[in-house]
Amino acid sequence: MGKERNREDLQWVQAVLQGDTRAFGYLADRYKDFVYTLSFSLLKQREEAEDAAQDAFVKAFRNLSGFRQDAKFSTWLYRIAYNECITRLRKRKTTLPVADGWDEQHLTEKTEADEMPWHEREEQYRRLHGAIGELSETDRLLVVLYYFERLPVEEISAITGWGISNVKTKLFRVRKKLYDKLLRLSGEMPSLKGENKR
Amino acid sequence: MKHQENISETEMDKQLDSLFSSVGAEHAPADFTRHLMQRINQEEASGFVYKPVISKVAWMVIGLAVAAILLASVFLFPDAGSTPAVIQKLTGIFSFQFLDSSLFHFENRLLQFLSESHVLLSVLAVTAVMGWQYLFMCSRNTGKRKRISGMMLF
Structure with missing residues (x-):
């Protein structure tokens, strides 16, 4: 599945390099x-996150000719997005608190799919993102890459530039940190529905 | 999911994984790709393409020529009085003097050559051109293309 996906990505990259700009839309x-x-x-603000994501894709498009096609396109793209976010964070003068902009549409879709009451879903979302928001930039990045995107340690290492053992050590620490924060926020881990996809 | 004393890392990972699965990742706005492609198409359509006035190959040739002249002046004409007429004509292009060479006594032919006004003028010219190029690179990196002359050297 992963190899097939990467093969498709490389086909679209080739199409863009040959002049078919629309192929980049499929990658996007x-x-x-x-x-x-x-x-x-990383940025905690929806509008800025959208701008940063757009800028990351535009940079990827401009530099597509420099993409080494022996690597995964997704890893290369994520690296660009990460660097873009870090640049924006460095330019900020103050650290923002966790944005209170939880996504109503997203929660609506999930609630309808899982038959979970709206208020429970909202509570889960707030608690989880509240805990994530208290983490450092590095820890938030790890959480997103490992738990949201389910990337293997090797790919996380390629995106971040950290060694594999370093990634494992950081994951061990952030897991404990996040778990403790969630306990502190709720007293116990919130009840769940949904499958464990790992 | 309940808090457990001395919970193992594996169990912790499992609980967190389930929680993240339940909440799910964020979704980009519905019109994200449309806006992105509009932006890309606008850039493509602008048609303003920077092309170097002097290509990288040309710069290499210029650099090699300068290096060859310097080496020739040191090794082929060690005696200052034996400068060939061709080189005298070339150096005569810039006949004005920035420095009074009588003030300096250079034992080394290379240093004497470098103190010549035409060499200094060339260095100044290259520095000015590279500074101009730097201005363009700065403006390009901020996303604002300043249409000063459309000239780019690298």
């Missing part, structure tokens, strides 16, 4: 949610 559709999630987790 495939990865927009992830890039947006990554941006939002």
